[in-house]
Amino acid sequence: MRIIISNFSNQPIYDQIVTQIKDLIMQSKLKEAEPLPSIRNLAKELQISVITTKRAYDELEKEGFIVTVPGKGSYIAAGNxxxxxxxxxxxxxxxxxxxxxxxxxxxxxxxxxxxxxxxxxxxx
CATH class of the missing domain: 1.10.287 (Helix Hairpins)
Structure with a gap:
């Protein structure tokens, strides 16, 4: 999964992550039940705060695009x-x-x- 963060965008970083993950789902580059990187790994890869990454994942889960299984990770939800x-x-x-x-x-x-x-x- 490739996410690009722009520091020059008016869009908050967490929202850039949310938008790009939704785009990857629409393009079928992320499929149902596919695991997402852990919050810590994505934060490290993007060189951003774990809190920012968690906010993005929380937003995606709230909107029904991902499902988080405690101790196992986050996955692309069905039907999104x-x-x-x-x-x-x-x-x-x-x-x-x-x-x-x-x-x-x-x-x-x-x-x-x-x-x-x-x-x-x-x-x-």
Whole structure:
């Protein structure tokens, strides 16, 4: 598992870990029941505080993405990929709704909005 921490990001370090682990789950690079590094090992590898790593794992467990078994470690939880996908789709829908409202407020045509979306989508 490869996690990259940026000290220049506005995103807190624990949140960077959470986001990247969720991304690895979505990309199927982490699979159900796969063990995660121990909190201490990940902290050492990333050269960060054990407390920061524990906070990331606690957040992931609270959201249902990992399961921690006392004395054994933390593992990827079952069924989390679908949950994460659904959450991300909801975010996309909300942002598209904002774009539609902004477009309507300046009388932007649906065709022009589609054109803009197509250009942005194909940019990547």
């Amino acid at each position: 990929k679908e949950l994460l996908l659904e959450k991300r789709i909801k975010i996309v829908e909300e942002k598209l709704s904002e774009a539609v409202l902004a477009g309507k407020s300046i009388h932007l045509s649906l065709e022009k909005l589609r054109e803009m979306l197509t250009l942005l989508y194909e940019e990547e």
